[in-house]
Amino acid sequence: MRYTNALALLKPGGKLGVVDFYVSEAQPAAGLVAPRAALTRWWWPRWFGHDGVHLHAQLNTLRQLLPITN
DSSP, rough: TTHHHHHHOOOOOOOOOOOOOOOSSSOOEEEEOOOHHHHHHHHHHHHTTTTTOOSSTTHHHHHSSSSOOO
């Protein structure tokens, strides 16, 4: 997992800010984003992939590991 080092360095009560591009799932978790069309989920990974940027749904992994606050 990519985030294990960041989580290990996080102090108790600390905050981890994440800004990332990702591809939502066909049925994303409530409150995350509106569901996206299949064409949209297909298009963006290919568009960013031309620059070596690989989009995926790991944001959901962070949501499971950490409480989300605004």
